[in-house]
Amino acid sequence: MSFSNFLETEILDHVFANNAYTSPSAVYVGLFTDNPDEGGTGTEVSGGSYVRQTASFTVSGNTATTDAAVEFPTATANWGTITHIGIYDAETSGNLLAYSELDAAKTISSGDVLRIPTGDIDITLD
Numbered sequence: 001m002s003f004s005n006f007l008e009t010e011i012l013d014h015v016f017a018n019n020a021y022t023s024p025s026a027v028y029v030g031l032f033t034d035n036p037d038e039g040g041t042g043t044e045v046s047g048g049s050y051v052r053q054t055a056s057f058t059v060s061g062n063t064a065t066t067d068a069a070v071e072f073p074t075a076t077a078n079w080g081t082i083t084h085i086g087i088y089d090a091e092t093s094g095n096l097l098a099y100s101e102l103d104a105a106k107t108i109s110s111g112d113v114l115r116i117p118t119g120d121i122d123i124t125l126d
Contacts, residue, residue: 001087001100001123005038024089027097028052029070029121031114032084040096042084048077048110052091055121064123070116079108085121098123 003011014021030052036042053072057064086099100121108114 001098001121002038003098004040004096006040006095007097008038024094026054026091027057028088028091028094029055029116030086030088030096031072031079031082031108032086032099033080033082035084035101036086036096036099040086042086042099044086045079045082045108048075048079049073050075050079052088054091055087057121057123062125065119066116066121067118069118070121072114075108075110075112075114077110079112079114081105081107082114085116087121087123 010021013019030036031045031050033043033045036044051073053070055070056067058067059065082102083105084099084101087097088094089097106114
């Protein structure tokens, strides 16, 4: 996953300028039909019962990995072809923290449920 410009700035400001950064109390996975990029733009799914879902992570070494499955509600309309995910600091609006292209795009039609298995989201710092 790549960090957004927002998170890169917050980390640098916290580590090198000794300014406080308060981590979010929860993080949320969002789905995109195109690349959200470092500026946080992109086309996030909307409508059809879509809502960002909370995710929890464990950290080992330089990698944070989801420690539970992330399951979205049943789509009540076509969401399109999901190509990317993003991690946010809020359920709505908020700041994009990190984003990544999926290994394989997934078309979500009305009646489908998108489920990301435990351990399938990794955020690594190199």
